[in-house]
Amino acid sequence: MDNRELLARLIKCEAGGEGDNGMKAVASVVLNRVRAPGGEYQRIGQGNVRNVIYQKGQFDCTRPVLGGVANPQTLWANPPEQIHYDIADWALAGNRLFTVGASLWYFNPYAPCPYLFPYNGNGTFQVKVENHCFYNPTASYFQS
Structure with missing residues (x-):
């Protein structure tokens, strides 16, 4: 699966x-992580869409099991x-x-x-788009 299809699958699954606008917002976060100028996402993602999407614990759609039950919504x-x-x-x-x-x-807080x-305080609220809340990094994120 190439990066285009992987990202398209994540967009559909997550949003x-x-x-x-909701789908574009999720895609924006993924690419913001790919191009992160520092912190965890720069180290782990290394400018690679695949590394960002498959980073452990980041996107529910990459997990075959959630809460001990098979996840029906996967990539x-x-x-x-x-x-x-x-x-x-x-x-x-x-x-x-x-x-x-x-x-x-x-994330979608349902609230x-x-x-x-x-x-952990690494992000502050930026905007709500549809059902998802979006968060910008704080200075402490770049020291993580």
């Missing part, structure tokens, strides 16, 4: 029901459609959803967005 079980490829191409071409800014994290995420 397929979030509309164009492998959800073939992308043309819209997912189009958004992957958009992101791989260097585009970003401007409202997401430099966000390196997102109001907390100010800090991850809970």
Whole structure:
């Protein structure tokens, strides 16, 4: 599977029901991690989409088991459609959803967005796009 298809699959799995902006926001985070100027994502990702997507514990869609039960929503079980490829191409071409800014994290809290995420204080709330909250890195992230 090439980077384009891998990213398209992740977009569908992580944000397929979030509309164009929701999917673009998730794709923006992945590419922000690929291009991170420092910290954990620069060290682990090394500018590689595959390294970022498969980094352990980052995306539920890469886990065959969640909470001890088979995960029905994986990269492998959800073939992308043309819209997912189009958004992957958009992101791989260097585009970003401007409202997401430099966000390196997102999650769906099923509640109001907390100010800090991850809970170690490395991110501060940037914006909510559809059901996901997005977080920009703090200075402490770059020392992690």
